[in-house]
Amino acid sequence: MIPLLAQDKASIAGPEPLLRVSDLRAGYEPGIPIVNGATITVAPSEIVVVLGPNGAGKSTLIKAIAGLVPIHSGSVHLDGEDITHLPAHLMVRRGLAFVPQTENVFTLMSVEDNLLVAGGILPAATKSARIEEVYGFFPDLARQRRLLAGRLSGGQRQMLAAARALMVSPKVLMLDEPSAGLSPKLVELVFSRLADIRREGVTIVLVEQNARAALAIADRAYVLVEGRNRYEGIARDLWDDPVVAELYLGGAHRGRPTADAP
Amino acid sequence: MPELFGSGLFDYATFFLTTALSYSIICLGLNLQWGQTGLFNVGVAGFVAIGAYTSAILTTPATSAHLGGYDLPIIVGWLGAMIIAGAVSGLVGWVTLRLRSDYLAITTFGIAVTLQLLALNAQPLTGGPFGIGFIPGAFESLTESPLLHNLANLAVVVAVVTILYVALERLVRSPWGRVLRAIREDEKAATSLGKSPSSYRLQAFVLGGAIMGLGGAVQAHFVGFISPDNYQSSLTFQVWTMLIIGGSGNNRGAIFGGVLIWAIWSASGMAISALFPPEEQARAAALQIVAIGIMLSLVLLMRPRGVFGERLAVSRHLD
Amino acid sequence: MNLQFIVDGILTGSIIGLGAIGVTLTYSILRFSNFAHGELISWGAYAALAISGILGWLVGGSGDAIGPLSFGWNLIIAGLIAMLFTGALALVLDLILFRHLRKANAITVVMASFGASMALRSLLEFIFTSQPTYFNRELQISMRLGLGIRVTPDQLALVGLTGFLVLAMHLLLTRTQTGRAMRAVSENPALSRVVGIDVEMIVRVTWILGGALACASGVMVGILVQIRPYMGFDLLLPLFAAAILGGIGSVPGALIGGLIVGLAEAGAVPLIGAQWRAAVAFLLLLGVLLIRPTGLFGRRE
Numbered sequence: 001m002i003p004l005l006a007q008d009k010a011s012i013a014g015p016e017p018l019l020r021v022s023d024l025r026a027g028y029e030p031g032i033p034i035v036n037g038a039t040i041t042v043a044p045s046e047i048v049v050v051l052g053p054n055g056a057g058k059s060t061l062i063k064a065i066a067g068l069v070p071i072h073s074g075s076v077h078l079d080g081e082d083i084t085h086l087p088a089h090l091m092v093r094r095g096l097a098f099v100p101q102t103e104n105v106f107t108l109m110s111v112e113d114n115l116l117v118a119g120g121i122l123p124a125a126t127k128s129a130r131i132e133e134v135y136g137f138f139p140d141l142a143r144q145r146r147l148l149a150g151r152l153s154g155g156q157r158q159m160l161a162a163a164r165a166l167m168v169s170p171k172v173l174m175l176d177e178p179s180a181g182l183s184p185k186l187v188e189l190v191f192s193r194l195a196d197i198r199r200e201g202v203t204i205v206l207v208e209q210n211a212r213a214a215l216a217i218a219d220r221a222y223v224l225v226e227g228r229n230r231y232e233g234i235a236r237d238l239w240d241d242p243v244v245a246e247l248y249l250g251g252a253h254r255g256r257p258t259a260d261a262p
Numbered sequence: 263m264p265e266l267f268g269s270g271l272f273d274y275a276t277f278f279l280t281t282a283l284s285y286s287i288i289c290l291g292l293n294l295q296w297g298q299t300g301l302f303n304v305g306v307a308g309f310v311a312i313g314a315y316t317s318a319i320l321t322t323p324a325t326s327a328h329l330g331g332y333d334l335p336i337i338v339g340w341l342g343a344m345i346i347a348g349a350v351s352g353l354v355g356w357v358t359l360r361l362r363s364d365y366l367a368i369t370t371f372g373i374a375v376t377l378q379l380l381a382l383n384a385q386p387l388t389g390g391p392f393g394i395g396f397i398p399g400a401f402e403s404l405t406e407s408p409l410l411h412n413l414a415n416l417a418v419v420v421a422v423v424t425i426l427y428v429a430l431e432r433l434v435r436s437p438w439g440r441v442l443r444a445i446r447e448d449e450k451a452a453t454s455l456g457k458s459p460s461s462y463r464l465q466a467f468v469l470g471g472a473i474m475g476l477g478g479a480v481q482a483h484f485v486g487f488i489s490p491d492n493y494q495s496s497l498t499f500q501v502w503t504m505l506i507i508g509g510s511g512n513n514r515g516a517i518f519g520g521v522l523i524w525a526i527w528s529a530s531g532m533a534i535s536a537l538f539p540p541e542e543q544a545r546a547a548a549l550q551i552v553a554i555g556i557m558l559s560l561v562l563l564m565r566p567r568g569v570f571g572e573r574l575a576v577s578r579h580l581d
Numbered sequence: 582m583n584l585q586f587i588v589d590g591i592l593t594g595s596i597i598g599l600g601a602i603g604v605t606l607t608y609s610i611l612r613f614s615n616f617a618h619g620e621l622i623s624w625g626a627y628a629a630l631a632i633s634g635i636l637g638w639l640v641g642g643s644g645d646a647i648g649p650l651s652f653g654w655n656l657i658i659a660g661l662i663a664m665l666f667t668g669a670l671a672l673v674l675d676l677i678l679f680r681h682l683r684k685a686n687a688i689t690v691v692m693a694s695f696g697a698s699m700a701l702r703s704l705l706e707f708i709f710t711s712q713p714t715y716f717n718r719e720l721q722i723s724m725r726l727g728l729g730i731r732v733t734p735d736q737l738a739l740v741g742l743t744g745f746l747v748l749a750m751h752l753l754l755t756r757t758q759t760g761r762a763m764r765a766v767s768e769n770p771a772l773s774r775v776v777g778i779d780v781e782m783i784v785r786v787t788w789i790l791g792g793a794l795a796c797a798s799g800v801m802v803g804i805l806v807q808i809r810p811y812m813g814f815d816l817l818l819p820l821f822a823a824a825i826l827g828g829i830g831s832v833p834g835a836l837i838g839g840l841i842v843g844l845a846e847a848g849a850v851p852l853i854g855a856q857w858r859a860a861v862a863f864l865l866l867l868g869v870l871l872i873r874p875t876g877l878f879g880r881r882e
Binding site: 369495496499546548550552 | 608613614616678681682685686687688689691692693695696697699700701702703704706707710711814817818821822825854856857859860862863866867870871874
């Protein structure tokens with residue numbers, strides 16, 4: 001497998017987390033915070049998952065970090081820099097890439113154009129080299145590079161959305177419910193891809209409804225309830241905690257998660 | 263006393279008010295379409311023209327210059343105006359209301375352009391560029407006394423406006439009006455209650471168009487003469503300005519807007535006649551429109567609800 | 582049958598097509614029907630007129646015509662400068678008026694564009710009077726092309742120019758980052774931001790391009806017919822008809838729509854008379870809305 005461009009890990013030495021969200025309050029309406037005091041830290045090359053019941057504000061949290069939902073108070077720091085109020089379109093320049101849950105590819109443009117438009121901030125030579133690297137990582141997409149993205153299957157679209165986000169060699173990749181709408185087999189495929197991506201040095205933050213699949217690859221997990229932190233810890237510990245499992249993780253599972261969870 | 267009544271000022275005032283209120287009628291029609299229902303009609307002039315020409319054709323004596331000779335009473339002319347204008351509105355609405363609101367705007371614009379073309383070129387029907395004259399006024403027999411003539415006309419227009427205002431206010435508070443408001447606020451909820459939004463919108467559009475036709479007919483009978491020049495896009499522009507500044511969504515705003523903007527228009531028109539030499543007046547008139555256009559833009563930017571209005575209606579068609 | 586109408590149709594169609602491209606771009610990226618687009622055409626023509634007059638005064642004489650054409654470098658340079666000017670005018674209109682209203686209510690913007698169009702048109706009337714004027718009053722000799730068709734050198738040159746501009750637009754949209762970004766914004770502005778596209782800048786580019794194309798359209802009308810304040814407004818209905826016929830958002834569609842409208846108008850004139858020309862566009866529009874509202878190449882909404 002052709003490795004992705006190496007991350008500049010030198011800048012991430014020391015205790016400062018790569019992504020630090022502090023006591024965030026955010027929401028579409030000024031007086032109504034949906035995220036109501038969330039604190040998350042993510043270390044380099046970690047996979048962190050944010051879980052919680054419906055309406056807990058997980059999606060809003062990740063969108064707020066990405067600059068799509070107004071932040072009322074609190075802060076977001078990426079690699080030491082304050083990006084709290086940075087306009088959404090500048091996030092990729094700082095190394096933060098986001099994959100929305102729905103409408104995450106341009107269906108009227110070809111696979112190749114989707115990748116090219118995302119690589120817009122790269123200089124031309126880097127862009128062509130990079131697109132070949134990304135194709136290397138997603139050979140299915142390479143075969144279909146001229147196809148209109150709207151013609152791809154659901155799973156392939158998710159791949160394209162992730163590939164698109166990787167075009168800018170992000171430090172942090174955020175995904176909003178990547179398993180949504182996919183069959184169990186596809187979910188397994190998507191999550192194993194994410195594990196591969198992490199092995200290349202990309203830090204990943206996931207919001208997920210499907211706790212089992214997420215905890216299988218995650219290092220740490222947070223549980224968000226009503227817009228604020230409720231539980232956090234090592235993924236394995238969360239999996240084992242019966243109270244947490246029953247209340248928030250669907251309950252119907254037994255045993256420890258493994259890397260190749262069923 | 264007789265000096266006051268006989269003075270040119272009083273004459274002018276009644277003339278002014280009659281004309282202004284005839285515009286108010288058109289505004290009330292537009293308010294029903296836009297203010298109450300959120301439909302964007304950019305072809306107001308066309309529907310006004312339909313009303314004016316229909317009424318003229320129905321009520322003028324026979325002549326070789328154009329279709330006519332029915333010599334029907336004025337009230338028939340006015341009813342005919344409403345019916346035909348309403349019918350054309352229905353046709354236009356049926357084609358476009360189910361599409362996005364921009365398309366309604368473009369289609370109504372096209373209707374107005376085409377109707378003006380028709381008025382200009384279908385000479386056997388409309389008298390072509392010469393228009394239609396000798397349209398009977400409401401009180402012909404009183405012409406020896408211009409004062410009473412003017413007052414009578416004013417009385418008629420005031421009566422029409424009052425009747426319309428009362429009827430429309432009733433309509434707004436009626437079950438029909440409530441459904442219309444519900445559709446404007448939350449289309450999905452209204453649909454789930456079994457009300458068909460498109461048919462209600464069509465009804466509002468047709469009724470609004472009919473009222474515009476009535477306004478055109480009233481104007482035609484007041485002035486006595488119409489020609490295609492009267493019904494250009496500047497008329498649509500005037501009426502929209504009247505409604506926006508007066509306050510859309512509000513019938514009082516529609517009436518007030520008509521009078522206010524007509525006052526500004528007339529005053530600036532008089533200023534132009536006084537200040538500019540005759541050969542420059544066409545150019546100065548153009549400047550008048552620029553000024554009104556800027557005024558409209560400023561109102562849209564700073565106080566879109568106008569003087570009397572509530573917040574602007576939103577058409578749910580927009581994606 | 583006299584085939585001369587084909588020439589007329591292609592020329593009118595080219596003029597309409599260039600304007601319609603601007604309308605369709607504005608619509609797909611900015612999401613509103615800009616009633617002031619016609620005025621960009623008129624202002625473009627008058628700007629070229631004024632600038633070519635200034636250039637002529639600076640250079641002393643209006644310069645020689647190039648070959649068999651009725652215009653020379655003077656007008657070409659004036660036209661290019663006018664395109665920049667009209668692009669800037671479009672941008673200024675957005676900055677002072679449209680952008681503030683975009684946040685409010687989509688219909689308000691259209692209303693403002695209608696009002697702006699009246700003000701712009703009347704301003705032209707005030708500055709230049711409503712008398713028609715021309716770039717050049719000399720008559721051109723037409724050449725035979727066979728099949729009973731005659732064309733003037735101007736007409737051939739301008740059709741060529743249209744082809745060039747449309748090709749340039751197509752290459753811009755398909756091969757450049759800006760073009761891809763424009764297509765992205767027209768499909769999904771929110772996702773565009775996520776992907777790193779500066780949507781505000783794309784909006785500005787769209788206005789400038791639309792204005793420049795409108796100016797080209799206006800200069801063509803000025804060369805082939807005449808210049809008067811209502812020239813753009815009279816094209817508005819055919820512009821919208823062409824854009825909708827071609828499918829809102831599609832640049833090739835806008836050109837093809839323009840050609841169809843132009844040919845239909847030209848073809849109808851011998852049958853129903855020149856005075857009914859404007860009604861043809863309206864009937865085409867009604868037809869499209871009744872049969873296939875998404876147009877030829879438009880996407881399903």
